[in-house]
Amino acid sequence: MILRQVRDSPADAEAVREISAAAFSALTPGSGRLPTERENIFQLARTRHLAGTDPQGCWLAVQDGQPVGFALSARREGVWILSLTAVLPQYQGKGVGRLLLDRAAEHGRGCLRGMMTVSIDPAAARRYRKAGFTLYPTMRLSGPVDRSGLLDSGDIPVHPGNAGHLHLLDSVDRRLRGAAHGVDHELMLAHYDELLVVDTLAGSGYCYRDAGTVKLLAATSKRLAVRLLREALARVPEGADAKVEWLTAEQEWAVDVGLELGLTLENRGYLALRGLRPPVAYLPSGGLL
Ligand SMILES: CC(C)(COP(=O)(O)OP(=O)(O)OC[C@H]1O[C@@H](n2cnc3c(N)ncnc32)[C@H](O)[C@@H]1OP(=O)(O)O)[C@@H](O)C(=O)NCCC(=O)NCCS
The missing domain is CATH 3.40.630.90 (Aminopeptidase)
Incomplete structure (x- = not known):
């Protein structure tokens, strides 16, 4: 397994989109809710935007040449923002998320504040609490x-x-x-x-x-x-x-x-x-x- 920076390229944006789609659909099996074309376009653009503005905050985990997980983060004037992270379901629970988060967090070093939104995945809540974040339950x-x-x-x-x-x-x-x-x-x-x-x-x-x-x-x-x-x-x-x-x-x-x-x-x-x-x-x- 290697970690490398996400590139501002169509291929890396697509890899992030595919990992994200697989990880989030496994989180809510049977929901039948697929991202709309518009959501996909935004996600591709957001990955390229963050890879361009914050290359040191955006990391891809690659196993045998295949991207299996990613973390996208950014610094904005002293706030470290974790935009999105996901790992392919078959690679979850093996420490890949922790490696990615640790690497992305290095980009946030020196930031006094941090923000992220957290999915319903109990593994995500555990990971972020252990990284020192206070978890505020949210409503929709x-x-x-x-x-x-x-x-x-x-x-x-x-x-x-x-x-x-x-x-x-x-x-x-x-x-x-x-x-x-x-x-x-x-x-x-x-x-x-x-x-x-x-x-x-x-x-x-x-x-x-x-x-x-x-x-x-x-x-x-x-x-x-x-x-x-x-x-x-x-x-x-x-x-x-x-x-x-x-x-x-x-x-x-x-x-x-x-x-x-x-x-x-x-x-x-x-x-x-x-x-x-x-x-x-x-x-x-x-x-x-
Ligand atoms: C959240 C996610 C990125 C974590 O990646 P990962 O590679 O599975 O993470 P790790 O293996 O490094 O760590 C997972 C931790 O959660 C724990 N965990 C796993 N399943 C759990 C569960 N059902 N309940 C509680 N803890 C759980 C693991 O034991 C591990 O903790 P530990 O390191 O203290 O032992 C990944 O699970 C994922 O893609 N989830 C779906 C998408 C998602 O929700 N992304 C987060 C958006 S905010």
């Missing part, structure tokens, strides 16, 4: 939006955002989690349906929406966060299910918005943090935190 909201609950849209203006708002987005993130997303916005702007921005004298915030999913939300107050979430859910296309993930108990404001709009609440996975508590007016994106 999903289902059709009850539009009768959306009649009062509030008086805070929300408008579409673009690359011209990057300074605002970075400022909000620095205040909430001590680090901007920086270059990751290029990827999100290119792939997600829309960016919504609030910028008032009382504070600022933003969120991304992709089809029914609210991907990332950050605001300088709970009031603005509620306004953004309601607006994003109002814009979920008719007939599409909404999804809001990775809510800890600190995000009760979001739980309440979801329940008010008829979404179903379930518990699922963890948010794993080191050196910070869950920022309150913040919903992480799955892979870029």
